[in-house]
Amino acid sequence: MMEVNAAALDYKPIKINNAGALKVWRARVLKSNCAECYGLCCVGLHFAASEGFPLDKAPGKACPHLQADFRCGVHETLSERGYKGCIGFDCLGAGQRVSRVTFPEGSWKRLPGSSKLMFEAFVVMRHLYELLWYLSEALERCQGKRLKRDLTALLVEVDGLTFLTPEALVGIDVNALRLRSNVMLTEVGEQVRGVYGNGKAAPAALRKRLGRYADFAGASLRGLDLSGANFRGAVLIAADLSGSVLAGAELIGADLRDARLHGADLREALYLTQAQVNSAKGDLETKLPDGLERPVHWR
Numbered sequence: 413m414m415e416v417n418a419a420a421l422d423y424k425p426i427k428i429n430n431a432g433a434l435k436v437w438r439a440r441v442l443k444s445n446c447a448e449c450y451g452l453c454c455v456g457l458h459f460a461a462s463e464g465f466p467l468d469k470a471p472g473k474a475c476p477h478l479q480a481d482f483r484c485g486v487h488e489t490l491s492e493r494g495y496k497g498c499i500g501f502d503c504l505g506a507g508q509r510v511s512r513v514t515f516p517e518g519s520w521k522r523l524p525g526s527s528k529l530m531f532e533a534f535v536v537m538r539h540l541y542e543l544l545w546y547l548s549e550a551l552e553r554c555q556g557k558r559l560k561r562d563l564t565a566l567l568v569e570v571d572g573l574t575f576l577t578p579e580a581l582v583g584i585d586v587n588a589l590r591l592r593s594n595v596m597l598t599e600v601g602e603q604v605r606g607v608y609g610n611g612k613a614a615p616a617a618l619r620k621r622l623g624r625y626a627d628f629a630g631a632s633l634r635g636l637d638l639s640g641a642n643f644r645g646a647v648l649i650a651a652d653l654s655g656s657v658l659a660g661a662e663l664i665g666a667d668l669r670d671a672r673l674h675g676a677d678l679r680e681a682l683y684l685t686q687a688q689v690n691s692a693k694g695d696l697e698t699k700l701p702d703g704l705e706r707p708v709h710w711r
């Protein structure tokens with residue numbers, strides 16, 4: 413059994429001196445690294461048999477494909493085997509953080525008495541990392557001193573929580589943090605969409621349908637200028653966005669499973685995550701924002 417080298421940990425509280433420092437911090441901290449994790453998502457999470465995962469798996473029970481070195485034994489064939497949910501999942505770095513920092517003494521195999529707490533801490537850490545992802549992007553893109561100050565304060569506060577003990581981590585009121593974050597994320601979303609025209613370049617019939625939780629499942633949005641469009645929480649499952657421009661389009665919580673992003677320009681899209689990208693389809697012509705990677709299955 414391979415254990416993670418806890419002595420190699422290098423996590424320090426965030427310091428935001430300038431925009432460059434924030435970008436470096438995002439690239440270093442908010443990036444999953446399965447090689448430094450105890451396979452926490454493959455053990456700790458609950459999966460019900462579904463389109464994205466073919467088995468029922470109870471929380472705390474290791475997936476049968478998890479190897480002794482905590483790597484996935486079917487990584488190259490996940491899609492063919494019906495594990496699309498695994499392709500779409502991304503912990504943003506929460507897994508290695510819990511493995512390396514929260515539990516430096518060892519894995520759930522080495523510490524069976526702590527495994528339940530480890531998995532619960534991972535779930536909370538995943539939520540905190542998601543907030544860190546959105547808050548740090550909002551800080552990079554917001555305008556106005558008051559908003560910058562408030563976002564900085566909340567980002568530092570949430571980052572500080574990630575250093576808590578496991579017992580303290582599982583006691584965090586994540587919903588309260590989400591509510592506080594959402595106020596600022598919404599304001600930044602309105603700012604950014606406004607800069608990019610609030611979707612005004614889209615066809616009139618489509619503009620009427622834009623907005624929070626809009627349903628575009630299977631819709632053809634091919635080759636459109638969707639700059640500044642509001643896709644907050646939108647259903648974009650299997651939508652065709654090939655060749656579209658999504659500069660300043662807000663995608664927080666949008667469901668992009670099997671959406672076609674071939675040749676689309678998402679470089680300036682707002683609140684896009686690696687998990688959303690992983691769950692969509694694209695190609696070498698798809699333009700992604702800095703910090704997001706082209707999934708292997710797109711190549």
Ligand code: SF4
Pocket residue numbers: 453454475476477478479483484485486487495498
């Ligand atoms: S199939 Fe692979 S990635 Fe998915 S839960 Fe099992 S071990 Fe993890």
